[in-house]
Amino acid sequence: MFGPGIWRMKRFADSVPEIMDLQREINRLFSNVGQSTALDYPAINVWEKDDSLVVTMEMPGLEAENINVSVTGATLTISGVAKADPLKEGETYLRQERAVGNFQRNFQLPFQVDSKKVEAKYEKGVLNIALPRLKEDLPKKIKINS
Amino acid sequence: MSDKDLQKSENTAVTEKIRNVKTFIPRVDIYETGEALFLIADMPGIDEKTVDVELEKNILKISGRVENGKVKDYSLVFSEYEVGDYERTFTLSDEIDREKIKATVKQGVLRLELPKAEKVKPKKIAINAA
Numbered sequence: 001m002f003g004p005g006i007w008r009m010k011r012f013a014d015s016v017p018e019i020m021d022l023q024r025e026i027n028r029l030f031s032n033v034g035q036s037t038a039l040d041y042p043a044i045n046v047w048e049k050d051d052s053l054v055v056t057m058e059m060p061g062l063e064a065e066n067i068n069v070s071v072t073g074a075t076l077t078i079s080g081v082a083k084a085d086p087l088k089e090g091e092t093y094l095r096q097e098r099a100v101g102n103f104q105r106n107f108q109l110p111f112q113v114d115s116k117k118v119e120a121k122y123e124k125g126v127l128n129i130a131l132p133r134l135k136e137d138l139p140k141k142i143k144i145n146s
Numbered sequence: 147m148s149d150k151d152l153q154k155s156e157n158t159a160v161t162e163k164i165r166n167v168k169t170f171i172p173r174v175d176i177y178e179t180g181e182a183l184f185l186i187a188d189m190p191g192i193d194e195k196t197v198d199v200e201l202e203k204n205i206l207k208i209s210g211r212v213e214n215g216k217v218k219d220y221s222l223v224f225s226e227y228e229v230g231d232y233e234r235t236f237t238l239s240d241e242i243d244r245e246k247i248k249a250t251v252k253q254g255v256l257r258l259e260l261p262k263a264e265k266v267k268p269k270k271i272a273i274n275a276a
Contacts (some may be wrong), residue, residue: 043153043227047220054217058154058190058227060254085186087177097173098188125190125254128217 027108041103044078051133053109060125061098067122069129071115076131079104112137157233165211168230172208172256180268183242183260189232190254191215197256199249201238208256209233241266 047054057078059067067080084100087093112134120129157171172187185208189197192210200207215229216222238244241262248259 044224045215045222045227046224047217048223049220053223054220056215056217058254060188060190061186062253084175085177085184088179091177091179093175093177094183095174095176098175098186099173122253124193125188 041099042105044105044107051111051138053131053133055107055127055129055131057127057129058125059127062122062125064122067120067127069118069120069127071113071118071131074109074112076107076109076113076129077104078107078127078129154227156230165231167212168228169233170228170230171234172210172232174234182262185236185258185260187232187234187256187258188254189256191229192232192251192254192256194251197249197251199247199256199258201244201247204238204240206236206238206258207233208236208258210256 042057042059044055044057047056055076055078059080059082062080062082066083068078070077079102081102082098082100084096084098109131113131114134117132118129120127122128154170157169172189174188175184175186177184187208189208189210191212196213197210198208200209210232212229212231238260243261243263246261248261250257
């Protein structure tokens with residue numbers, strides 16, 4: 001979405017690295033829209049093969065129904081809520097390090113995703129989302145007539 | 147909470163290692179009820195077969211082995227976290243009934259129930275009218 005076009009690269013060749021850095025910073029700034037803090041949480045890993053991506057995310061101890069994954073065009077949104085054990089009166093936490101509460105992260109994907117074929121599974125506390133590229137979005141080979 | 151607190155922290159104290167992977171300190175919650183202490187550890191990637199709970203004298207050691215954080219046939223293009231083993235030790239007091247410790251694993255979370263020994267459980271003392 002915010003990728004610099006080729007013409008821009010060429011005209012301002014000297015400043016390309018700076019522009020790219022600035023662009024990355026600004027994208028990072030807005031990747032947390034809808035989230036109360038500007039933290040990269042939960043962390044993700046992105047894997048690539050041919051025309052599909054896999055996003056993995058460690059988020060232990062959630063219920064599958066408390067995780068929401070949605071794809072709109074080229075934007076992936078993952079949100080969820082991690083709940084702490086309900087304590088009865090007189091019970092106290094001696095140590096509390098695990099993250100609780102709502103989280104939401106938005107990602108800009110490099111291509112349009114075929115939202116019907118997106119598969120998400122949640123195993124061993126790791127969320128795994130497979131995102132195949134939309135067929136219509138694949139680069140087309142143009143035949144050259146001589 | 148700083149940015150760093152949300153990332154996994156590496157356990158640099160682990161020395162005995164054969165596998166060439168990083169070891170992380172799992173995040174834990176501990177809470178106390180009248181009957182027991184509950185220890186909940188976040189160890190994404192483990193299941194009941196790959197987690198170990200050992201009790202030696204009064205040292206409780208929880209460890210987990212994460213076989214493979216890779217996605218088959220795919221190559222990593224962007225990474226915010228690393229996959230590795232887990233290890234953390236705790237010192238138990240004599241107040242824990244060692245024979246009755248229970249452990250369960252669900253969605254990468256290890257949950258230990260450490261029941262208190264009979265002698266330290268809170269007791270209600272009946273008062274007889276004189």
